[in-house]
Amino acid sequence: MSLLEIRGLRVTYGRGPSAVPAVRGVDLTLAAGTTLGIAGESGCGKSTLALALLRLLPSSARLAGTVLLDGEDVLGMRWGRLRTVRWAGASIVFQGAMHSLNAVHRIGDQIAEPLLVHRRETAAGARRRAAELLEQVGLPASRAGAYPHELSGGQRQRVMIAMALACAPRLIVADEPTTALDVMIQAQILRLIERLVAEQGIGLVLISHDLAVLADTCDRLAVMYAGRVVEEGPARTVYDAAAHPYGRALSAAFPRVGDPASRRAPRGLPGDPPDPAALPDGCTFHPRCPVALAGCAEEDQPLRAAGPGAHLAACVHVAGAPVDGPAGGRP
Ligand SMILES: Nc1ncnc2c1ncn2[C@@H]1O[C@H](COP(=O)(O)OP(=O)(O)OP(=O)(O)O)[C@@H](O)[C@H]1O
Numbered sequence: 001m002s003l004l005e006i007r008g009l010r011v012t013y014g015r016g017p018s019a020v021p022a023v024r025g026v027d028l029t030l031a032a033g034t035t036l037g038i039a040g041e042s043g044c045g046k047s048t049l050a051l052a053l054l055r056l057l058p059s060s061a062r063l064a065g066t067v068l069l070d071g072e073d074v075l076g077m078r079w080g081r082l083r084t085v086r087w088a089g090a091s092i093v094f095q096g097a098m099h100s101l102n103a104v105h106r107i108g109d110q111i112a113e114p115l116l117v118h119r120r121e122t123a124a125g126a127r128r129r130a131a132e133l134l135e136q137v138g139l140p141a142s143r144a145g146a147y148p149h150e151l152s153g154g155q156r157q158r159v160m161i162a163m164a165l166a167c168a169p170r171l172i173v174a175d176e177p178t179t180a181l182d183v184m185i186q187a188q189i190l191r192l193i194e195r196l197v198a199e200q201g202i203g204l205v206l207i208s209h210d211l212a213v214l215a216d217t218c219d220r221l222a223v224m225y226a227g228r229v230v231e232e233g234p235a236r237t238v239y240d241a242a243a244h245p246y247g248r249a250l251s252a253a254f255p256r257v258g259d260p261a262s263r264r265a266p267r268g269l270p271g272d273p274p275d276p277a278a279l280p281d282g283c284t285f286h287p288r289c290p291v292a293l294a295g296c297a298e299e300d301q302p303l304r305a306a307g308p309g310a311h312l313a314a315c316v317h318v319a320g321a322p323v324d325g326p327a328g329g330r331p
Pocket residue numbers: 013014020022040041042043044045046047048049058060209276
């Protein structure tokens with residue numbers, strides 16, 4: 001059984017003609033101890049997908065489909081169970097830790113709190129565990145007495161990771177966890193997340209607009225466009241040899257290590273992603289697609305087999321057989 005199975009997930013904000021279909025039928029699978037990256041331009045639905053996994057969306061959002069965490073349906077779960085699952089089963093790390101941490105509480109107390117509430121640890125036990133967690137994320141235990149404003153951005157993001165780890169979750173969802181940080185600290189935090197995932201067998205869903213970061217960090221990579229996954233496969237394959245024209249354009253937009261030409265001229269993608277409230281007919285990428293055919297304006301494509309390692313892409317130029325359901329279940 002997979003750690004996480006997302007099937008036919010749809011999220012729509014609002015109702016009526018102005019409804020925004022932010023996620024439009026996403027199927028993804030994640031095995032324990034592996035990492036899945038989710039990439040795509042701003043507004044393609046990455047954060048909505050992340051929040052939907054733990055049912056953290058605002059009340060204007062309507063959800064359909066299935067999210068199974070260790071076989072348990074998160075979308076149908078009762079509130080009491082959901083509260084426990086949010087800490088002990090899965091936890092989320094957002095960008096901008098300053099906004100997520102409570103400014104008036106010491107960080108040691110903030111890390112200890114879920115242990116008191118969800119694990120019913122004693123005060124002394126929770127303090128001890130908070131100190132251990134700080135050391136695991138590379139901060140001295142003596143920093144437990146500090147307030148968030150006394151830490152740097154990178155240190156605060158480490159505290160967020162310590163909090164996410166506190167109840168030993170099986171899954172961590174990290175939404176742009178390093179975006180607000182400088183490049184050196186970004187690399188340190190990503191290596192820290194990678195190490196913890198490997199050591200503790202945690203499943204990681206890592207969301208970023210930066211395909212290069214995801215290709216470096218993740219086992220598999222899904223590329224979203226206008227609320228759908230248009231390409232999915234082994235991370236390096238999707239980055240180096242994307243099969244979908246949008247995947248190729250996204251990948252070309254990032255400079256490559258060891259390729260000075262790409263550093264000088266990373267290519268942008270002309271045009272903007274479509275307004276989700278007024279999506280074009282057919283393939284939603286066709287108005288920007290350099291290889292669109294006449295039929296692309298009429299017919300959308302399912303994900304098709306694009307290569308080994310369950311590499312899939314939803315494009316008319318991909319000759320493989322259409323697949324339904326998540327790629328992870330396939331040989
Ligand atoms: N609370 C909301 N109410 C209405 N529409 C929303 C809401 N939150 C997001 N949206 C819309 O849903 C779509 C997907 O947004 P989402 O934030 O999931 O994209 P994203 O890929 O994470 O973007 P970014 O990289 O900028 O964070 C966008 O069109 C956005 O405007």
